[in-house]
Amino acid sequence: MRIAVPKEIKNHEYRVALTPTGARELAGRGHQVTVQTGAGEGAGFHDRDYEAAGASVEADVALLWQNAELILKVKEPQAEEVARLTPQHTLFTYLHLAAEKTLTQGLMESGATCIAYETITDAKGGLPLLAPMSTVAGRMAVQAGAHSLEKAQGGAGVLLPGVPGVAPGKVTVIGGGVVGENAARMALGLGADVTILDKSIDRLEVLDDRYQGRIKTVYSTADALDEAAKTADMIIGAVLIPGAAAPKLITRAMLSDMQPGSVLVDVAIDQGGCFETSRPTTHAEPTYIVDGIVHYCVANMPGAVARTSTLGLTNATLPFVLALADKGWQRALRDNPHFLPGLNVHNGQVTYAAVAEAFDLESVDPADAVNQ
Numbered sequence: 180m181r182i183a184v185p186k187e188i189k190n191h192e193y194r195v196a197l198t199p200t201g202a203r204e205l206a207g208r209g210h211q212v213t214v215q216t217g218a219g220e221g222a223g224f225h226d227r228d229y230e231a232a233g234a235s236v237e238a239d240v241a242l243l244w245q246n247a248e249l250i251l252k253v254k255e256p257q258a259e260e261v262a263r264l265t266p267q268h269t270l271f272t273y274l275h276l277a278a279e280k281t282l283t284q285g286l287m288e289s290g291a292t293c294i295a296y297e298t299i300t301d302a303k304g305g306l307p308l309l310a311p312m313s314t315v316a317g318r319m320a321v322q323a324g325a326h327s328l329e330k331a332q333g334g335a336g337v338l339l340p341g342v343p344g345v346a347p348g349k350v351t352v353i354g355g356g357v358v359g360e361n362a363a364r365m366a367l368g369l370g371a372d373v374t375i376l377d378k379s380i381d382r383l384e385v386l387d388d389r390y391q392g393r394i395k396t397v398y399s400t401a402d403a404l405d406e407a408a409k410t411a412d413m414i415i416g417a418v419l420i421p422g423a424a425a426p427k428l429i430t431r432a433m434l435s436d437m438q439p440g441s442v443l444v445d446v447a448i449d450q451g452g453c454f455e456t457s458r459p460t461t462h463a464e465p466t467y468i469v470d471g472i473v474h475y476c477v478a479n480m481p482g483a484v485a486r487t488s489t490l491g492l493t494n495a496t497l498p499f500v501l502a503l504a505d506k507g508w509q510r511a512l513r514d515n516p517h518f519l520p521g522l523n524v525h526n527g528q529v530t531y532a533a534v535a536e537a538f539d540l541e542s543v544d545p546a547d548a549v550n551q
């Protein structure tokens with residue numbers, strides 16, 4: 180198969196979808212891999228490393244896309260990339276479509292087959308291609324939030340661990356999944372006073388058992404959210420309903436209950452965000468202030484630690500990339516019921532129910548799409 184790896188063009192996105200190690204696996208199976216010039220530089224992989232692994236390097240972006248059957252990316256295609264997609268392409272990347280109507284329409288109009296990392300499942304009920312980046316983003320959320328609490332950033336001037344004689348800062352994490360647990364672990368490590376809210380009692384049980392009371396667990400209700408707004412120095416938004424738009428859990432009205440200079444870190448921003456006042460920001464300008472509350476809402480947090488993130492992401496994606504290359508998308512998805520829900524758009528139609536619901540569109544069963 181002819182496989183292309185473009186250089187990411189989203190603001191401050193330094194990850195790459197395939198490492199030279201992955202290129203070597205594909206080339207060894209007889210696939211033709213072409214990497215855009217400089218695509219791996221941000222993650223520390225050079226063109227010569229890809230060439231040594233059996234890939235070619237192409238400077239002409241138009242040619243790279245035109246010649247490809249399978250396109251491997253990290254972030255959702257930006258407008259100029261959507262314009263390059265045609266029905267000949269299978270696109271494999273993060274999409275987060277429920278938060279992006281224009282992108283959804285663009286992908287439908289392209290006629291391409293679009294498979295999202297974040298909706299592929301596993302036998303344990305997890306999201307194996309989201310999990311490594313959720314681990315990164317959860318760990319980064321506390322670093323970003325702690326920095327935002329500094330006065331120069333508009334924060335309240337609170338040091339999370341406190342000092343002897345001064346109580347630590349309070350961190351509340353809403354959603355105790357992969358992002359939430361990793362954020363809580365980091366906050367705990369810094370000496371903060373940490374609470375996790377979740378709707379899943381099973382998940383709260385796991386966390387309670389794992390942290391033996393060092394992290395408080397609270398069932399997520401309107402009252403619990405009100406209490407968090409009144410008391411927390413930092414709230415981290417880490418909820419997910421797979422593939423769907425995030426519920427708005429902290430409203431604008433609740434900001435007036437918060438201490439001025441408190442911080443909201445909305446990691447769920449890629450699914451539209453779980454705070455009413457959230458809007459996506461970039462690494463170039465990561466925060467803004469609404470009603471005295473600092474908001475950090477970067478939609479590609481792992482892009483800032485591109486070396487670690489690229490290695491973590493590609494470890495998880497490579498088996499799926501190999502299946503797509505060896506079998507073609509239809510057989511690869513037919514053969515693996517956990518790969519099948521990755522299909523979000525095919526032949527002008529949405530094939531993921533929660534995305535269709537978000538925009539009042541008809542959805543086609545992915546099992547029907549793979550048999551077309």
Ligand SMILES: NC(=O)C1=CN([C@@H]2O[C@H](COP(=O)(O)OP(=O)(O)OC[C@H]3O[C@@H](n4cnc5c(N)ncnc54)[C@H](O)[C@@H]3O)[C@@H](O)[C@H]2O)C=CC1
Nearest residue numbers: 312313316354356357358377378399418419447478479480
């Ligand atoms: N901004 C960024 O750079 C990145 C963002 N993310 C995003 O972070 C979000 C969280 O991802 P994961 O932790 O992997 O998901 P996950 O599925 O592991 O965890 C989500 C948790 O939210 C809980 N939840 C759902 N609705 C809730 C509610 N109303 N109240 C309280 N808890 C609720 C679920 O029970 C679950 O435990 C996703 O939107 C994901 O796309 C992930 C990586 C990078």
Ligand SMILES: CC(=O)C(=O)O
Nearest residue numbers: 273312449478479481
């Ligand atoms: C999950 C995601 O959106 C990211 O890693 O950028």
Ligand SMILES: [Mg+2]
Nearest residue numbers: 255275449478
């Ligand atoms: Mg996004």
